[in-house]
Amino acid sequence: MTTNVSPPHHDAPLPSGTLAPDFEPPSTPDQKVMLSDFRGQPVILVFYPEDWSPVCSDQLGLYQAVLPEFQKHGAELLAISVDSAWSHLAFAKDRNLHFPLLSDFEPKGEVSRAFHAYRPEDGTSARALFVLDADGVIRWSFLSPVGVNPGADGILRALEGLDGKETA
Amino acid sequence: MSQTRWEAVLVGAVDETRDHIQGLAGAPVTLVQFGDYECPYCGAAYPIIKEVQARMGERLRFVFRNFPISTSHPHAEHAAEAAEAADAQGRFWEMHDLLYERQRHLTDPDLHGYAEELGLDVERFDKEMTEHVHEPRIHEDFMNGVRSGVNGTPTFYINGVRHDDSYEPEVLLAALERAAARQP
Numbered sequence: 001m002t003t004n005v006s007p008p009h010h011d012a013p014l015p016s017g018t019l020a021p022d023f024e025p026p027s028t029p030d031q032k033v034m035l036s037d038f039r040g041q042p043v044i045l046v047f048y049p050e051d052w053s054p055v056c057s058d059q060l061g062l063y064q065a066v067l068p069e070f071q072k073h074g075a076e077l078l079a080i081s082v083d084s085a086w087s088h089l090a091f092a093k094d095r096n097l098h099f100p101l102l103s104d105f106e107p108k109g110e111v112s113r114a115f116h117a118y119r120p121e122d123g124t125s126a127r128a129l130f131v132l133d134a135d136g137v138i139r140w141s142f143l144s145p146v147g148v149n150p151g152a153d154g155i156l157r158a159l160e161g162l163d164g165k166e167t168a
Numbered sequence: 169m170s171q172t173r174w175e176a177v178l179v180g181a182v183d184e185t186r187d188h189i190q191g192l193a194g195a196p197v198t199l200v201q202f203g204d205y206e207c208p209y210c211g212a213a214y215p216i217i218k219e220v221q222a223r224m225g226e227r228l229r230f231v232f233r234n235f236p237i238s239t240s241h242p243h244a245e246h247a248a249e250a251a252e253a254a255d256a257q258g259r260f261w262e263m264h265d266l267l268y269e270r271q272r273h274l275t276d277p278d279l280h281g282y283a284e285e286l287g288l289d290v291e292r293f294d295k296e297m298t299e300h301v302h303e304p305r306i307h308e309d310f311m312n313g314v315r316s317g318v319n320g321t322p323t324f325y326i327n328g329v330r331h332d333d334s335y336e337p338e339v340l341l342a343a344l345e346r347a348a349a350r351q352p
Contacts, residue, residue, distance in 0.1 A: 058320040061240040066314055096239040151176075151319035 013128045013141040014115050020045070020136050021114040027100040029085045033078065036136065042075040042162055043132040044155055047117040049124040049146060051083040051091040051101075059127075059149040064097050066152045073159040080104050080111060081125050119146065131158035176317025176330035182231050188260050190221065191229035196351040197344050200231040200325040202313040205248060205267045206241035206274055207321045214268040216337050223341060227348055232264060234309035235321050243274035245306065250279040252302035253293045254286065262286050 014020070020043075024032045035043070048059060060079060063070075070077055080102040083091070088101035104111045104125060112118035117128035129150060131140040140158035144150035178200055184193055191198075201217065203210045221228055234252075236244035247267050254263035266282050267274065276297070283293040296302060313323065317330055324331040324340070326347045333339055 058237075058240075061237050062314075062319065064239040065237050065310070069311070069314070149319035151317050152314050153176075153317050156314065 011143070013117050013126070013130065013143045014138055016138055016140055018138045020130065020132050020138050021111070022136075023102075023111040023114070025080065025102045025104050025111055026085045027102050028089065033100055033102055035078075035132075038076050038078075038132075039136055040134050042073060042134060042159060043130075043136075044070060044075050044077045044159075045115070045130040045132065046077065046079040047112055047115065047125040047128040047130075048079060048081050049119070049122065049127060050081055051087045055127075055147055055149050060097055061095055062149070062152055064095075064099065066156075067099065069152075069156060070159065073163060075131075075159055078102055082109055082112065082123065117143070122146075129155060131155060131162070133162055178325040178328040178330070179316045180312050181328075182229075188232045188255065188264070189229060190231075190261065192226055193229065195229035196227055196348045197224070198229045198231060198325075198327055199344060200233060200328075202233050202235035202309075202316075202318045202321060202323045204234075204236045204241055204244045204321040205251070206244040206271065207237070208271070209320075210322045211268055211271045213322045213335055214265075216335060216340060219337050220341050220344060224344060224348075228344060233313060234306045235313045235318055235323070236306065236310065237321065245303075246276060246279060246297070247274045248306045249297055249300065249302045250282065250293075252305060253296040254283070254288060256296065256302070257288050257292070259286055259288060 020035060022034065022036045024034045027033045046063065063077060067077060077099040079099065082104050084105050085103040088103055092101055109118045109125065112125040115128065115130065117126045119126050127144040127146050127150065129142045130138050133139045139162055140154070142150060142154055182189065182198055182200065217230060221230055234248045236248045238245045251260055251263045251267060254260055263282060263286060266286070270278070279297070280294065283290050316325070322335065324335060326343055331343055333343060
């Protein structure tokens with residue numbers, strides 16, 4: 001990935017209109033995901049602090065439940081944290097999550113930093129949401145307080161906004 | 169593109185003909201809960217709701233909408249269907265209460281047993297459960313919750329505005345009383 005070294009400030013995620021940095025973190029111990037593989041469809045990128053913590057689990061469980069609605073917009077959902085691929089595997093199995101959990105593990109937090117969604121004081125990803133259009137351009141970003149589950153309404157609104165643009 | 173609102177607002181007004189309601193339409197305060205029958209936090213909230221209802225009496229109208237997070241709670245969807253099937257026989261609240269009181273026992277045979285215990289027309293209940301007759305309504309409630317900014321269960325709305333504070337009895341009651349005091 002091209003490292004566009006920017007200060008790791010976590011009070012403002014990469015804004016709307018920015019081309020999303022590409023990345024290829026592992027999704028399973030032997031599989032990598034390139035963000036650019038998803039060109040041609042909207043992508044929902046969910047940065048979350050840690051596997052297993054209660055708020056994260058509620059948030060991702062909610063997204064799993066709302067996944068069919070995201071898919072109506074043709075969107076792919078990817079979640080990412082600094083946990084290892086093995087932790088992700090166990091976490092996804094335990095919580096019945098059927099979307100990729102990407103591992104921003106080595107170099108730690110590199111992808112999160114590139115999206116300005118890293119919390120250096122905790123060494124974890126921030127709780128940030130991005131909706132990318134079919135060209136990989138960020139069309140909506142949102143940073144939630146770390147203890148607050150941001151819900152799914154903002155994502156759905158952003159996806160509806162994209163649909164409106166495509167049909168216009 | 170629009171920002172996510174911080175003060176989340178209930179989408180869809182309370183509908184006396186559709187919603188599950190305890191209390192009077194003219195009550196100064198309406199408390200809407202989005203709940204999941206298998207969620208332990210909802211189980212903890214259940215007696216608290218009873219307490220605030222007892223303390224506020226006719227000044228409070230309580231509304232329950234379904235928000236089963238099936239991926240986390242494998243029995244929540246069918247439990248919600250059981251409550252709706254009881255509603256079809258005019259017995260929603262009895263089933264709702266029973267489900268929360270026996271929250272750890274929500275398998276399909278348990279639900280069938282509760283229908284028997286309440287003296288429902290069990291044949292009709294079983295048929296509606298097998299055919300998932302009430303699934304669309306539950307999904308409607310769920311999506312209404314998603315669009316209203318429900319981000320977990322239970323989520324409460326007081327006179328249409330999401331209650332982001334704790335739902336310990338004193339905190340919830342104080343918030344309800346503040347809402348009541350704002351009414352003319």
